[in-house]
Amino acid sequence: MKATKTKAVAVPERKRGSGVKFVYDLLRDEILDLALQPGSPIDEVQLAERFQMSRTPIREALVRLAGEGLIDTLPNRSTMVANLDFLNMSPFFDALTLMYRVTTQLAARNRRPEDLEVIRARQGEFAAAVKAQDALAMIATNAAFHAAIAEAGRNPYFNSLFSRLLDEGRRFLRLYYQSYDDRLPQQFVDEHEAMVAAIIARDTALADRLGKAHAEQIVQQIQKLMIGKERLDISL
Amino acid sequence: MKATKTKAVAVPERKRGSGVKFVYDLLRDEILDLALQPGSPIDEVQLAERFQMSRTPIREALVRLAGEGLIDTLPNRSTMVANLDFLNMSPFFDALTLMYRVTTQLAARNRRPEDLEVIRARQGEFAAAVKAQDALAMIATNAAFHAAIAEAGRNPYFNSLFSRLLDEGRRFLRLYYQSYDDRLPQQFVDEHEAMVAAIIARDTALADRLGKAHAEQIVQQIQKLMIGKERLDISL
DNA sequence: TGCATATTATTTGTCGACAAGAACCCGACG
DNA sequence: CGTCGGGTTCTTGTCGACAAATAATATGCA
Numbered sequence: 001m002k003a004t005k006t007k008a009v010a011v012p013e014r015k016r017g018s019g020v021k022f023v024y025d026l027l028r029d030e031i032l033d034l035a036l037q038p039g040s041p042i043d044e045v046q047l048a049e050r051f052q053m054s055r056t057p058i059r060e061a062l063v064r065l066a067g068e069g070l071i072d073t074l075p076n077r078s079t080m081v082a083n084l085d086f087l088n089m090s091p092f093f094d095a096l097t098l099m100y101r102v103t104t105q106l107a108a109r110n111r112r113p114e115d116l117e118v119i120r121a122r123q124g125e126f127a128a129a130v131k132a133q134d135a136l137a138m139i140a141t142n143a144a145f146h147a148a149i150a151e152a153g154r155n156p157y158f159n160s161l162f163s164r165l166l167d168e169g170r171r172f173l174r175l176y177y178q179s180y181d182d183r184l185p186q187q188f189v190d191e192h193e194a195m196v197a198a199i200i201a202r203d204t205a206l207a208d209r210l211g212k213a214h215a216e217q218i219v220q221q222i223q224k225l226m227i228g229k230e231r232l233d234i235s236l
Numbered sequence: 237m238k239a240t241k242t243k244a245v246a247v248p249e250r251k252r253g254s255g256v257k258f259v260y261d262l263l264r265d266e267i268l269d270l271a272l273q274p275g276s277p278i279d280e281v282q283l284a285e286r287f288q289m290s291r292t293p294i295r296e297a298l299v300r301l302a303g304e305g306l307i308d309t310l311p312n313r314s315t316m317v318a319n320l321d322f323l324n325m326s327p328f329f330d331a332l333t334l335m336y337r338v339t340t341q342l343a344a345r346n347r348r349p350e351d352l353e354v355i356r357a358r359q360g361e362f363a364a365a366v367k368a369q370d371a372l373a374m375i376a377t378n379a380a381f382h383a384a385i386a387e388a389g390r391n392p393y394f395n396s397l398f399s400r401l402l403d404e405g406r407r408f409l410r411l412y413y414q415s416y417d418d419r420l421p422q423q424f425v426d427e428h429e430a431m432v433a434a435i436i437a438r439d440t441a442l443a444d445r446l447g448k449a450h451a452e453q454i455v456q457q458i459q460k461l462m463i464g465k466e467r468l469d470i471s472l
Numbered sequence: 473t474g475c476a477t478a479t480t481a482t483t484t485g486t487c488g489a490c491a492a493g494a495a496c497c498c499g500a501c502g
Numbered sequence: 503c504g505t506c507g508g509g510t511t512c513t514t515g516t517c518g519a520c521a522a523a524t525a526a527t528a529t530g531c532a
Contacts, residue, residue, distance in 0.1 A: 015522095016312065016485060016521090016523065017311045017312060017484085017523090019486080044514070045513080045514095054485095054486055055487085056486055056487070057485080059514090059515090060296070060485095063299050064303055067299075067300055067304070075253045075493095075514090076253060077513075078495095078513075078514090079514090094342075094394075095391060095393035098334075098338065106330075157328065157331035158327075158330075161393060161396075161397045165393060251492095252493065252515060252516085253514085253515065256515090279483080280483075281484095289516080289517090290515095290516055291484090291517085291518090292516055292517070293516070296515095311485095312484060312485075313483080313484080314483075
């Protein structure tokens with residue numbers, strides 16, 4: 001028996017239906033922040049005693065996570081955190097770019113005043129994270145910022161796909177931003193400001209261009225980081 | 237106690253992990269074919285005795301269906317088949333059109349010989365259903381045809397969204413094709429043929445145009461059917 | 473009779489336990 | 503020395519039962 005790497009949680013008493021959501025949210029964050037490494041096994045009984053509840057709600061949370069592709073389940077065998085697929089990332093980049101464009105464009109068309117409040121708040125949180133040099137918060141608030149834009153576009157189908165892509169992106173970014181580069185984040189803040197301005201001005205064409213540029217820029221960054229990482233591995 | 241509208245299923249003996257998949261597949265088909273009407277309540281114990289198994293696997297299947305948005309769950313209260321949202325369908329149409337375009341275009345670019353076999357087979361099944369005037373089979377095989385094209389595009393993110401949209405579309409079509417119009421299906425067969433030809437020729441631009449045209453045509457058809465239905469309701 | 477409240481009933485959420493597969497260990501045999 | 507087989511252990515899938523939360527019903531009072 002090896003010691004659990006994750007801290008035990010104090011759950012003195014909980015309400016009837018909150019258990020699943022609690023486990024789901026926490027596991028999801030741990031997976032997206034790479035606190036749970038891709039490929040690492042997930043044991044139901046271990047989680048059960050960690051959260052001090054039965055296996056049933058644990059199981060339901062795992063089923064949900066599996067539905068979103070965050071964990072993989074081998075029948076009658078182990079279940080583990082879904083691996084990141086480095087070999088063919090172009091489908092991911094294609095989908096991410098298209099969703100950046102579409103959601104930003106739709107936001108420029110369908111936004112309402114209350115949406116702008118939320119978007120501005122998320123942008124503020126992201127800027128604060130950049131200022132504080134908190135890589136983990138930067139990644140999370142960046143995803144939240146774009147999710148808020150998508151929300152203003154008011155297309156639940158695009159939103160769900162985009163959320164999934166942003167989640168996947170969180171894991172990639174987390175992987176390479178162990179040591180962060182502080183030049184890039186400031187550029188992101190500026191690009192975000194431009195996107196917000198286009199959305200406020202209801203300039204759909206400009207929003208589309210900015211979304212595309214932002215996506216291509218982030219894709220280039222990830223690819224550059226990946227190549228750099230691989231070089232490092234080879235040089236050893 | 238009212239009698240169950242759905243037939244009891246004979247399940248003499250089953251293997252260890254097959255129960256969930258069985259229930260999931262069957263319920264999913266019944267929902268998509270409107271055998272289970274939108275808004276109708278789903279009782280766990282009733283399903284349990286219908287499938288002659290415990291509530292646990294039933295519950296897991298329901299959780300999965302809820303994850304795909306096919307059923308809605310009120311906490312601590314009833315769970316029911318998800319309603320069709322007629323009021324704002326434009327997000328649905330927007331997403332469907334975009335996915336038609338993207339998947340067809342990607343299929344023209346990334347297709348392999350073995351993909352064409354599958355696509356041709358699906359197209360044949362659709363044509364057979366049209367010939368047999370089997371509305372239910374037409375709807376299902378049409379969705380399978382487009383899913384096969386999307387598969388040839390090799391982008392799992394687009395595929396999952398497109399599958400969800402096609403499922404939703406199955407429910408709408410099933411609603412209005414109780415009495416089918418035999419002019420439309422033949423047009424679909426022809427348009428499908430043109431799409432296959434463009435995919436074989438690797439003509440991405442043409443594939444995009446055909447995908448867009450096909451989508452807009454089907455959207456127009458659904459809208460026309462909806463208006464006709466509403467007229468009928470008002471005229472009573 | 474009408475309304476507020478208490479009681480019952482139904483359905484879901486959670487639990488502990490058992491059994492089926494699969495991995496693991498270990499010895500025997502070629 | 504490697505491979506096959508049997509037993510063991512460990513994890514998951516399933517079960518029946520209980521408890522909580524809500525809906526439905528009944529009861530009491532003005």
